[in-house]
Amino acid sequence: MVTIYDIANACGCSSATVSKALNNYSDVNINTKERILKKAKEMGFVPNLQARALSTKRTWNIGVLFEDKSNSGLTHYYFSQVLQAVKEQAEEKGYDITFISKNLGGVEMSYLEHCNRRNIDGVVIACIDFEDQQVQQLMESNIPVVVIDYDSEHVSAIMSDNVRGIYELTHYMISLGHRDIVYAYGHEVYVTEERIRGFKKALEEAKIPFTEDMLVKSRYSEKQANIDAVTEILKRDQLPTAILFPDDYSAIWGINALRNNGIKVPEEISVGGFDGVEIGEMIFPRLTTIRQNTTRLGKEASLKCIQLLESKSKDNTKITVGVELIPGGTCMAPRLLQGKSPRR
Amino acid sequence: MVTIYDIANACGCSSATVSKALNNYSDVNINTKERILKKAKEMGFVPNLQARALSTKRTWNIGVLFEDKSNSGLTHYYFSQVLQAVKEQAEEKGYDITFISKNLGGVEMSYLEHCNRRNIDGVVIACIDFEDQQVQQLMESNIPVVVIDYDSEHVSAIMSDNVRGIYELTHYMISLGHRDIVYAYGHEVYVTEERIRGFKKALEEAKIPFTEDMLVKSRYSEKQANIDAVTEILKRDQLPTAILFPDDYSAIWGINALRNNGIKVPEEISVGGFDGVEIGEMIFPRLTTIRQNTTRLGKEASLKCIQLLESKSKDNTKITVGVELIPGGTCMAPRLLQGKSPRR
DNA sequence: ATGAAAGCCGAAACCGTTTTCGACATCACA
DNA sequence: TGTGATGTCGAAAACGGTTTCGGCTTTCAT
Known part of the structure; x- marks a missing residue:
């Protein structure tokens, strides 16, 4: 390992000058500087970041x-x-x-x-x-x-912009004609609070009364939690016409769970995701979701x-x-009369 | 920032002894050692890895x-x-x-x-x-x-075990009755050579003569390259009954490309992937693939x-x-008579 | 010619640790 | 009592850089 001392020796100057030359200090003659830089390159000098960090207190x-x-x-x-x-x-x-x-x-x-x-x-x-x-x-x-x-x-x-994201998604669902929407929210953290705010705001604007059963507790990125959430929802007497999941991954497993229970997506229940990651494009039809940048x-x-x-x-x-709304194929206008339970 | 010198001062000993105590050297009295360790904890000592690295030449x-x-x-x-x-x-x-x-x-x-x-x-x-x-x-x-x-x-x-992986996948396809199999291989690198070896080995064992059109150049994890590969294959007079892709991601886009061209998977063409990542489980039907550990x-x-x-x-x-074969739903026995071109 | 200013350089301290080696005390044993 | 072994500790050098500060030249205006 070649050090600044080696360079100093080879150049006939002090290590201080070498250090300065390497760090673009102004108080070193242009000629000496070039000589030093050339020699440094020649000798294959590589600065030691630990040593540097020790005195500068910057580790990069x-x-x-x-x-x-x-x-x-x-x-x-x-x-x-x-x-x-x-x-x-x-x-x-x-x-x-x-x-x-x-x-x-x-x-x-x-x-x-x-x-x-x-x-x-x-x-x-x-x-x-x-x-x-x-x-x-x-x-x-x-x-x-x-x-x-x-x-x-x-x-x-x-x-x-989580508030806006879920607001837009909900708004989109409502514009398609949905009124019985369930939001399967993620972990109880800051982001979730934000999103629930956005969800309620969209409902309010459309004058759809918010009820507690519109919220179902689930978890981000947890396959089973979302499958369970779907199972719970399917036990209801009256099914929602749309379900929003906390992320795309969850939405996909949610869709699979719905289908495994004989529910057609989007014909019977529309589904929305969140994140806008590529897996949403891999399934058929493509997932409706909110893309985060x-x-x-x-x-x-x-x-x-x-x-x-x-x-x-x-x-x-x-x-x-x-954020940005990505309309996919997992949503459509609800077919059945509102307020009437689709089978079961 | 508290250093070993601070501890040495507080303990009335030298920095050398502190260092030794902290590093379990044997030549420090058990009492001094405990006194030092206690004090170090008290003072909230955190070793500086840069300084340590400078003298030990280990950065962890x-x-x-x-x-x-x-x-x-x-x-x-x-x-x-x-x-x-x-x-x-x-x-x-x-x-x-x-x-x-x-x-x-x-x-x-x-x-x-x-x-x-x-x-x-x-x-x-x-x-x-x-x-x-x-x-x-x-x-x-x-x-x-x-x-x-x-x-x-x-x-x-x-x-x-790439050789074994592709060998098993091919073998599985053959056991289902496929003889016209195309392997859309990835980048021309070491792994690809290995896999092609495994592919040929399986054919050979089944006494299926290898022909050049059984190999199609594609690329790992590149959506478009695999869609293009599919497009090329579909131009043939006689279509294969099975296609193997270099990875699951590619396989999924391959399947989508096939379907967009009106080909049913697996009814008309069976598909196999490689990697065994979770996205293979998200699509319907589940992807047949080789799981890498x-x-x-x-x-x-x-x-x-x-x-x-x-x-x-x-x-x-x-x-x-x-590696491990994960049988999914993207493969089935070929329905059509061998050697006969399925439509087009 | 002179003093001030500017340009260039290096000695030395410093960053926080490890590690060698020698000093000293204590102990056991012949 | 002397000797060697053992146990405990610290001074100091080393790791590879940065940075301050003072000293020496040189330049330049007066």
């Missing part, structure tokens, strides 16, 4: 927290896209990303401690369980943190995080990223 | 190379599962993972240089383009490298990599991980 590392309880982390259809965008944007700015975990090497360790050990410059969080004690601790620390889809006074946030969410998160860490500050600005 | 960091040309990296249905397993296993052993990229901070940089800057302890590679000059350079370097699904004299490898592939890769880096050695042992 962004931590990523992606602990999804239900679907294990990286394989998540929606989050993996966000993560990809975070990664690309970070790399473009010269940062590497590192996953933050509890439980490193068999030793239970808080997220914050993990970050401190590695001297992470900043963190992007996009997990479901923001109420986790350790996540809160991290957000309240003095490490710059950007969260995706959560609202906290301590951190900056990139928000997908994963690329922008990820990019904005990275950029905001970098901006914060470079200014060594924290703030709690919020950036909202728009 | 494993680099991951996942550059998939077609489908962008992390969002890949198959690779993301492997990656998840690599990550989990690495973390269990106390290692963090970091993505290796060219082009860090706008500066073109070789993979090897990226690793050297960060002083990565070892690398796991699972990308498609192993022939890339930079990937080769990395494999030939003295950094411990483990590759997934590639064969090189320079590195250790974890291999999925992504979890084991990832775990083995991590473990092998750690074993190598801890012994500071390289070798080129190969570990093969088995």
Whole structure:
């Protein structure tokens, strides 16, 4: 391994001058500088980031927290896209990303401690369980943190326009003629509250009275929870004409569950998803859903995080990223008379 | 930030002793040790990994190379599962993972240089383009490298049993009565050669003469390439009764393309995929495919990599991980007389 | 000619750890 | 009582960089 000292020797100058030459300091003669740079390249010099970090306190590392309880982390259809965008944007700015975990090497360790050990410059969080004690601790620390889809006074946030998303989807259903709509909502977290707000808003505007049975508890990205939700709904005397699921994955399993119970989609029940990931296009007919702009969410998160860490500050600005309705083939106007139960 | 010096001061001993106490050296009195550990915890000491790395030359960091040309990296249905397993296993052993990229901070940089800057302890590679000059350079370097699904004299490898996989799938098709089978193979890489071997082997055993038109060039995980492959096949005077695709994603788009052209699957043409990822279960009927053991592939890769880096050695042992046939509903016995062209 | 300013460079401290090696005390044993 | 072994500790160097600050030249206006 060749160090700046080796270069200094070869150039007949001091290591300080080499360091300055490599870092574009102004107080080094243009000729010396070029000589040093040339020699450095010749000798195959590669700076040691650990050494540099030790004195500059910058690791050029962004931590990523992606602990999804239900679907294990990286394989998540929606989050993996966000993560990809975070990664690309970070790399473009010269940062590497590192996953933050509890439980490193068999030793239970808080997220914050993990970050401190590695001297992470900043963190992007996009997990479901923001109420986790350790996540809160991290957000309240003095490490710059950007969260995706959560609202906290301590951190900056990139928000997908969930209210508008579910509002538009509901509105669309209503415009097709649906009035008996069920929203199978996800985990009881911030995003869910937001979405329920959007759901109710659309109903209200259409003067459709909201009743408790329009909400069914389910879970994001959990196959069985959504199949169970469907099973529960099918026990009712009067079936809804449309069901909205918390994400596309859930919607697809929901559709399968409906079909396994002899219900035709969309002829008997219309279905809407959320996320707009590619699996929605793979099934037939294509899933009606709300597309979240994963690329922008990820990019904005990275950029905001970098901006914060470079200014060594924290703030709690919020950036909202728009969503888009993707009409598919899983919805149609309800065929049966309202208020009349379709079979069973 | 509290350092070992602070602890030394508080304990009335030297930093050397503190370091030793923290690292379980034998030449420190049990009482002093406990006093130091207690104080360290009290003061909230967190070791600085950069400083440690500087003197030990271990970063506890494993680099991951996942550059998939077609489908962008992390969002890949198959690779993301492997990656998840690599990550989990690495973390269990106390290692963090970091993505290796060219082009860090706008500066073109070789993979090897990226690793050297960060002083990565070892690398796991699972990308498609192993022939890339930079990937080769990395494999030939003295950094411990483990590759997934590639064969090189320079590195250790974890291999999925591709030959057996495609052999079994083909064998299954033949056992259903198919003789006109097309294999739409993926990128022209090592894995593809392997699979073609397995394909031919199954034909040979069944005494079905191999002809060139049984192979169609396509690409892994590329929607359009597979749709195009289907379009090409459909131009033939005599259609095959079964098509095998290079992965599940491709198979699903292949099926959609077939259906868009009025061909019934599986009634007119049977279809097989490869990978065994969940999307194969989402469509109706469920995709017949070969399941690769992504979890084991990832775990083995991590473990092998750690074993190598801890012994500071390289070798080129190969570990093969088995595969499994998942019979679905996209295959059935061919209905039409062999040798007769089904319509058109 | 002179003093100030600007340009260029290097000594040395510093970042937070590990690790070697020698010093010292204590102990056991002949 | 002397000797060697054993146990415990710390000084100091090393890891590979960055950065401050002061000193020396050179330039330039007066």
